[in-house]
Amino acid sequence: MSRAMLPASYTRYKIRNPKSYAAHQEAIKHLPGGNTRSSIFSTPFPLTFTSGHKATLTSLDGDTYTDFLGEYSAGLFGHSNERISNAVSAAMAGGWNFGGISVHESAFAERVCDRFKEAGMEMDGNDETRKTITKSKILVFSNAYHGATLTFPITLVADADGGDDDGGGSKVVSGGTASAAATNLPHDFVIAPSLAAILFEPMQGAGGCRTATKEFARFLRQVADEHSALLIADEVMTSRLAPAGLCVGLFGITPDIMTLGKWVGGGMSFGAFGGRREIMELYLPADPGERKGKGRLSHAGTFNNNILTMVAGFEALGIYTKERVGVLNRLGDRLRKGIWTLLADRRIISKHLSQGGEAGEAYGIVEVDTFDRERQGKEAKALPRMFVSGHGSLINVRFTGFEAKVWQALFYHHMLDEHIYLAMRGYMALTIETTEDDVDRLIRCVEGFLDRTTQDCETEI
Structure with a gap:
């Protein structure tokens, strides 16, 4: 029908x-x-x-x-926010594409750091992780989306070569990347000594707005600590859901690295990541007269300090206050x-599910991914x-x-x-x-x- x-x-x-x-x-x-x-x-x-x-x-x-x-x-911010429109118009009146530092980027960065300082402020984070702790594997999860080049639909990870197939194991998806079933990582999950980082979304956006449970998120923090790995939180979407992001606001955990994007740019093209000071200091530029330090990193991007984004983002963080987060x-x-x-x-x-659930539950429903095809069918029928x-x-x-x-x-x-x-x-x-x-x-x-x-x-x- x-x-x-x-x-x-x-x-x-x-x-x-x-x-x-x-x-x-x-x-x-x-x-x-x-x-x-x-x-x-x-x-x-x-x-x-x-x-x-x-x-x-x-x-x-x-x-x-x-x-x-x-x-x-x-x-x-909708399609015609007056504060953002005025800020962008004023910036354009002064010209753009300087090819150098403007007065706007430091002011914007200060607001970003102040907003997300409790959180410890997509592929950049992975590259620096490898060089920081000299390990090779990054753990990701089924149905994760970290940008167009880092997406892991369950059909991909379930069919990947390697790993076991017991519903909770990991699988090697591509060079240096292992995957596990989202929300279904058992406590006896075997962690390889080569684990460099865990990359996860506090709520999977493209994966269906599936929020992690508190237990799952805290378990990932524990695993990262026990194995000297970095916990990278992709909060490109979820940073809008709590004053300092969902990791801090809902789970009570602090990631080592946090990625930001989308709304933080005030509607302009934007992406950023930040984290612990010792990690971010790897990006300090070297003096030409000094020998470059071991592990020193650089970061590039023609539009990283796009003036329109800098001024729009500055206004955005002023508009979307902590109080406004709660209202929305x-x-x-x-x-x-x-x-x-x-x-x-x-x-x-069912009527009994309408009373609401804890974090990670769609009012009483907890979705569980599995790599096992027979169990996949049974889980799907339960929804x-x-x-x-x-x-x-x-x-x-x-x-x-x-x-x-x-x-x-x-x-x-x-x-x-x-x-x-x-x-x-x-x-x-x-x-x-x-x-x-x-x-x-x-x-x-x-x-x-x-x-x-x-x-x-x-x-x-």
Whole structure:
């Protein structure tokens, strides 16, 4: 039934968006797939936008959408924040691309360090780890995403050569990288003496907004300490979920290295990492008259001190205060709980799960990855057909089962019919422009989707 509903959704979409379709046909002449990154493609073709204001986007076809995608968490400040706009305009008036140090980068860095000092402030961290402790292996986890060149879908790590296959073991994925099943690393897990670092996301963003449990995160900290390895926390997304990041704010642990990105740049291109002083001092430049110290590192990047990013990021950290973090997280909780209640009322999930769970649990659901194919199937059957995961202002509406992708597409197009924009995979990142009225309207739209499809989606675990 679900698969039969999809063509009708596509037809309505095509009729409503002829200009976006024409723009896509033109774009594919010059760009693979007609886009600059795969995540913004959607079937049968993506919308083309002409403008954005606060929490709304306007398409080439003249429709206005409430934006719940938030540029995959990079658009935390909406589309027209006045403070950021004024700062960028003023900076541009003074020129850009100096090829040298500007007055802006140190001021921005001071704010970053002050904000994340409790946290001990994607591949840069790995390279320096190797040279710091002269070991060769970096432990990563199934369904992890650390940028386009460091992604580990479970289908990749499960099929990798090497390692054991007992559901909790590790596997060598590529030269120098080993993987383990996320949230399923047993206490008798064998740690190789060559372990240099553990790289993990406090909440897997691209992996479905799956938050680690406190026990799992603290176990990783313990393993890193016991084996003189570095714990690297990828907080590119999750740094927005607590004043000093999720490791400190939720788990009570301090990583050795923390990566930042997305929202911290105020909507401009941005990425950074920081960590313990003895690690970061490896980047101190050598005097030309001195012999270069052993293990001395350098870092490069033409746009590392892009003036537009420096001033936008400086303003961003001034806008997104610790108090504002709490306000936005509570708004996300309102959305997630509202959807969960709808699912519980329709018996799509069990009633006893609707009371909420601890960190790492989607209101009572803990997902467990395994490399064992037979156990994978059993674990998958334990999940509801539809549920919502996430933490604070980052949320993911998800579907499971053989028709999961079809359901995900139906949900996406239903939301577009209601003029709500989110990721095709159901991912949402609230912005500071999102209102309670916006959230309540989305909940009503989910209710409308369930009214249309409950008979096919309904199941009880």
